[in-house]
Amino acid sequence: xxxxxxxxxxxxxxxxxxxxxxxxxxxxxxxxxxxxxxxxxxxxxxxxxxxxxxxxx
Amino acid sequence: xxxxxxxxxxxxxxxxxxxxxxxxxxxxxxxxxxxxxxxxxxxxxxxxxxxxxxxxxxxxxxxxxxxxxxxxxxxxxxxxxxxxxxxxxxxxxxxxxxxxxxxxxxxxxxxxxxxxxxxxxxxxxxxxxxxxxxxxxxxxxxxxxxxxxxxxxxxxxxxxxxxxxxxxxxxxxxxxxxxxxxxxxxxxxxxxxxxxxxxxxxxxxxxxxxxxxxxxxxxxxxxxxxxxxxxxxxxxxxxxxxxxxxxxxxxxxxxxxxxxxxxxxxxxxxxxxxxxxxxxxxxxxxxxxxxxxxxxxxxxxxxxxxxxxxxxxxxxxxxxxxxxxxxxxxxxxxxxxxxxxxxxxxxxxxxxxxxxxxxxxxxxxxxxxxxxxxxxxxxxxxxxxxxxxxxxxxxxxxxxxxxxxxxxxxxxxxxxxxxxxxxxxxxxxxxxxxxxxxxxxxxxxxxxxxxxxxxxxxxxxxxxxxxxxxxxxxxxxxxxxxxxxxxxxxxxxxxxxxxxxxxxxxxxxxxxxxxxxxxxxxxxxxxxxxxxxxxx
Numbered sequence: 001x002x003x004x005x006x007x008x009x010x011x012x013x014x015x016x017x018x019x020x021x022x023x024x025x026x027x028x029x030x031x032x033x034x035x036x037x038x039x040x041x042x043x044x045x046x047x048x049x050x051x052x053x054x055x056x057x
Numbered sequence: 058x059x060x061x062x063x064x065x066x067x068x069x070x071x072x073x074x075x076x077x078x079x080x081x082x083x084x085x086x087x088x089x090x091x092x093x094x095x096x097x098x099x100x101x102x103x104x105x106x107x108x109x110x111x112x113x114x115x116x117x118x119x120x121x122x123x124x125x126x127x128x129x130x131x132x133x134x135x136x137x138x139x140x141x142x143x144x145x146x147x148x149x150x151x152x153x154x155x156x157x158x159x160x161x162x163x164x165x166x167x168x169x170x171x172x173x174x175x176x177x178x179x180x181x182x183x184x185x186x187x188x189x190x191x192x193x194x195x196x197x198x199x200x201x202x203x204x205x206x207x208x209x210x211x212x213x214x215x216x217x218x219x220x221x222x223x224x225x226x227x228x229x230x231x232x233x234x235x236x237x238x239x240x241x242x243x244x245x246x247x248x249x250x251x252x253x254x255x256x257x258x259x260x261x262x263x264x265x266x267x268x269x270x271x272x273x274x275x276x277x278x279x280x281x282x283x284x285x286x287x288x289x290x291x292x293x294x295x296x297x298x299x300x301x302x303x304x305x306x307x308x309x310x311x312x313x314x315x316x317x318x319x320x321x322x323x324x325x326x327x328x329x330x331x332x333x334x335x336x337x338x339x340x341x342x343x344x345x346x347x348x349x350x351x352x353x354x355x356x357x358x359x360x361x362x363x364x365x366x367x368x369x370x371x372x373x374x375x376x377x378x379x380x381x382x383x384x385x386x387x388x389x390x391x392x393x394x395x396x397x398x399x400x401x402x403x404x405x406x407x408x409x410x411x412x413x414x415x416x417x418x419x420x421x422x423x424x425x426x427x428x429x430x431x432x433x434x435x436x437x438x439x440x441x442x443x444x445x446x447x448x449x450x451x452x453x454x455x456x457x458x459x460x461x462x463x464x465x466x467x468x469x470x471x472x473x474x475x476x477x478x479x480x481x482x483x484x485x486x487x488x489x490x491x492x493x494x495x496x497x498x499x500x501x502x503x504x505x506x507x508x509x510x511x512x513x514x515x516x517x518x519x520x521x522x523x524x525x526x527x528x529x530x531x532x533x534x535x536x537x538x539x540x541x542x543x544x545x546x547x548x549x550x551x552x553x554x555x556x557x558x559x560x561x562x563x564x565x566x567x568x569x570x571x572x573x574x575x576x577x578x579x580x581x582x583x584x585x586x587x588x589x590x591x592x593x
């Protein structure tokens with residue numbers, strides 16, 4: 001390979017793969033914010049299928 | 058007296074951060090990464106193309122990805138539901154337009170998946186011999202000159218039906234048990250398989266010449282606006298933004314979820330795979346040129362269907378260990394197409410489930426069955442290739458780009474929700490966004506995409522696409538866009554099973570995008586927990 005082609009291959013690898021590495025490390029170190037606002041509890045943590053309609057009597 | 062009051066059911070959720078990231082990468086990494094990026098980069102300045110490509114990633118790809126995440130996550134819905142909640146009926150109409158785009162894309166994308174799966178099997182026997190192109194259009198597709206026929210081709214029909222059956226079973230199984238599980242298996246297989254292919258390609262004679270062709274920069278290309286448009290187009294189409302996928306996937310995240318940092322991982326992973334594909338494809342093309350005693354620049358069929366089903370099979374036939382290499386290439390293509398197809402169909406089913414309150418299985422097997430029949434009739438016949446090429450061009454270059462422009466203008470200029478959305482992302486995420494992000498999505502994005510849209514429309518009006526019959530293009534190309542618009546109007550007019558506007562976004566934010574006070578927080582959070590719902 002020519003030196004200029006090697007340079008651009010390395011640049012692409014450093015910027016794009018480096019970006020992936022850095023963002024993955026950043027996520028691993030700070031997976032969540034230190035404090036969430038109040039509330040925001042999910043009503044259910046698992047999938048629910050075919051829930052029947054609620055009957056009001 | 059007993060009355061039935063439909064209530065919103067709990068929304069499906071990924072099991073965690075990894076499930077979401079892997080599924081989003083599975084969606085983003087598709088056929089375009091493997092067969093489009095390498096050729097586009099080569100034709101637009103080689104190594105120099107990386108400059109506009111990275112600029113486009115940072116200024117349009119990632120910001121618009123964040124916008125999709127913010128809308129889907131804050132408004133907890135498929136594209137029509139989330140956009141309805143943020144921008145009323147106009148927003149809902151845009152959401153259904155995105156669903157219609159996905160319907161059109163799914164119908165032909167499955168055909169390409171079926172071709173790739175067929176070629177995976179063919180790789181072990183290499184039935185095309187030394188005439189890969191003749192085999193593909195003649196023996197395999199049995200391509201007709203007629204624009205539409207009902208002559209079915211069993212070799213295409215059978216894998217096409219199988220592809221639909223697999224996709225619908227996966228989608229019918231649910232977000233976690235189907236979509237996430239498939240991605241957790243398919244994505245690692247795809248990455249490992251493609252890495253082996255790249256290593257093998259780099260050991261071939263002529264590989265270095267191929268890499269020289271791809272990475273040697275032509276800096277004069279940077280002065281050509283067309284090269285910048287090509288870079289923005291590549292990033293835009295590759296990331297699966299602006300047609301509902303990332304919005305839908307984000308809506309399946311728990312409320313207390315980091316949004317932007319996983320988005321960075323998804324965006325850089327997608328581009329990383331593109332660079333990897335560029336290396337693998339051009340190392341292989343370098344070998345092909347070496348075998349023929351010509352320069353890489355003299356090769357034809359460097360992108361799309363031509364690269365995958367004509368050039369690569371020809372290379373496989375000449376290569377030592379060709380069957381193994383072919384199986385790796387077409388196996389990768391099949392897995393990439395399958396995970397992307399699943400995400401495209403999920404947009405459709407999520408929209409229908411949210412609006413009409415039907416079960417996921419009914420949506421998958423009922424509506425999915427109808428789409429499968431349309432797909433088989435259109436693409437299981439001898440006229441499939443031209444229809445595929447035409448619909449692909451109009452759905453992507455007109456449909457998706459128009460959807461992006463209209464969405465950003467509606468949400469950020471008419472509804473003026475930019476600060477609310479940036480506040481949502483920054484409150485929940487470790488990577489904060491602010492004024493720069495707002496500028497990129499509300500000014501730069503619409504301007505660049507608007508320019509792309511106008512340039513495409515002018516070009517399609519000035520000369521018939523690929524030299525096809527103008528009447529055919531009017532019916533199949535522009536007619537597809539018209540059908541998408543008509544479908545989105547009809548679907549918007551139909552009534553909702555559960556009132557979509559009975560919803561309070563969480564976390565509560567002030568108009569400036571800052572967090573609201575504690576009293577409002579507690580009250581509105583309780584509201585939010587009781588009024589969400591939708592696709593299960």
